[in-house]
Amino acid sequence: MMKLAQSLRINKVLNGLSILETYDDGMSVLKNTRLLVRPAVAADVPAVHNLIQWHAQKGRMILRGFDELYADLRSFMVAEDNGELVGCASVHLFWSDLAELKCVAVNETQQGRGIGRKVVDACHADLRRLGIERSFALTGATTFFEKLGYRVVAKESLPRFIWGECVRCPSFPVCNEEALVFDLTKN
Numbered sequence: 001m002m003k004l005a006q007s008l009r010i011n012k013v014l015n016g017l018s019i020l021e022t023y024d025d026g027m028s029v030l031k032n033t034r035l036l037v038r039p040a041v042a043a044d045v046p047a048v049h050n051l052i053q054w055h056a057q058k059g060r061m062i063l064r065g066f067d068e069l070y071a072d073l074r075s076f077m078v079a080e081d082n083g084e085l086v087g088c089a090s091v092h093l094f095w096s097d098l099a100e101l102k103c104v105a106v107n108e109t110q111q112g113r114g115i116g117r118k119v120v121d122a123c124h125a126d127l128r129r130l131g132i133e134r135s136f137a138l139t140g141a142t143t144f145f146e147k148l149g150y151r152v153v154a155k156e157s158l159p160r161f162i163w164g165e166c167v168r169c170p171s172f173p174v175c176n177e178e179a180l181v182f183d184l185t186k187n
């Protein structure tokens with residue numbers, strides 16, 4: 001490793017994401033240097049669909065169709081690692097003091113790297129930019145959201161109009177999800 005480092009000849013930044021290291025012996029290694037979290041674009045939709053479908057088939061989240069993903073594209077943040085889409089999250093605005101964090105998903109092989117936290121943080125930043133005061137999640141991933149500062153509340157404490165999507169939930173009508181809220185003005 002030390003020998004390689006000493007013989008390093010070229011460091012070239014590619015696409016702002018990776019570094020191509022070329023050594024004297026001609027070997028080149030494409031090294032990932034950072035994860036990119038950004039607003040989604042239309043070209044991301046097939047990969048977002050795959051990611052959500054993968055988790056939906058395991059009963060963890062609601063399946064989203066291509067039409068819905070394109071319609072909601074502006075509300076999605078995605079995480080990209082070396083050109084591969086590895087995570088996503090979305091928001092649904094209900095009122096000036098209420099938005100839902102939804103479609104939070106990370107590729108199974110990439111979990112535990114902080115990607116989920118980063119895509120949710122990006123959604124929070126966008127909600128703050130819009131002046132939204134509070135977000136909530138209806139989820140089976142309670143510990144994950146608690147780690148991000150969400151707190152469990154009684155489901156009845158949230159307004160009834162947020163429950164419209166429940167009929168699409170794999171668990172419906174037996175709800176195994178918890179409601180959690182997050183104060184965007186304090187955190």
Ligand SMILES: CC(C)(COP(=O)(O)OP(=O)(O)OC[C@H]1O[C@@H](n2cnc3c(N)ncnc32)[C@H](O)[C@@H]1OP(=O)(O)O)[C@@H](O)C(=O)NCCC(=O)NCCS
Nearest residue numbers: 060104105106111112113114115116117139141143144147
């Ligand atoms: C939930 C999910 C998005 C977490 O993504 P992730 O990238 O693995 O999460 P992170 O690495 O950012 O974890 C952030 C924190 O939550 C914790 N955490 C994440 N998943 C956890 C789990 N299943 N149980 C306990 N803690 C968990 C991490 O340990 C980490 O804690 P730390 O900050 O103290 O180290 C991912 O597991 C997933 O895609 N699950 C399936 C889909 C789903 O259930 N989505 C939520 C419903 S919308």
